[in-house]
Amino acid sequence: PGVGVGPIRLGATPAEVRKILQAPHEIHERTYVYARGLSIHFREDDTVRAIYLSSGPDYARPVPFTARTAEGIGFGSSRVAVDAWLGAGMRVIPNAGARGVEIVEPAAGGILVTLYEGKVVELIVVPLKSQAAQPR
Numbered sequence: 001p002g003v004g005v006g007p008i009r010l011g012a013t014p015a016e017v018r019k020i021l022q023a024p025h026e027i028h029e030r031t032y033v034y035a036r037g038l039s040i041h042f043r044e045d046d047t048v049r050a051i052y053l054s055s056g057p058d059y060a061r062p063v064p065f066t067a068r069t070a071e072g073i074g075f076g077s078s079r080v081a082v083d084a085w086l087g088a089g090m091r092v093i094p095n096a097g098a099r100g101v102e103i104v105e106p107a108a109g110g111i112l113v114t115l116y117e118g119k120v121v122e123l124i125v126v127p128l129k130s131q132a133a134q135p136r
Contacts, residue, residue, distance in 0.1 A: 001125060004051060010125065013048075038053060055121040074120060089107030101115070109130075111126065
């Protein structure tokens, strides 16, 4: 959380991402889309802003994804496990209009966890709040 996913780091350039992951399957504006639910979103200064690990467009039928945090949280982890990992400082982000969907994050930021009906379906690595507040 707040750093990256494997060798892909927040702040990396498109060239650095391509060197590691090769060319994306699709490009949508500032987002590289790779197979199996991996997307890399770039800021206007062409550095990685967020890394999305998603179970797919239909949360009720997630695609298999083995990604895990260092603490073992990954696709299919329960809300109880997420609560134990993030602790009392966890913040619930309102997600109006998406029945059964809940997004939570630690107080310090660094990761957003999307749950669908109490199970993890998406992990989004973002800067820590202390990093996001710093001018770039």
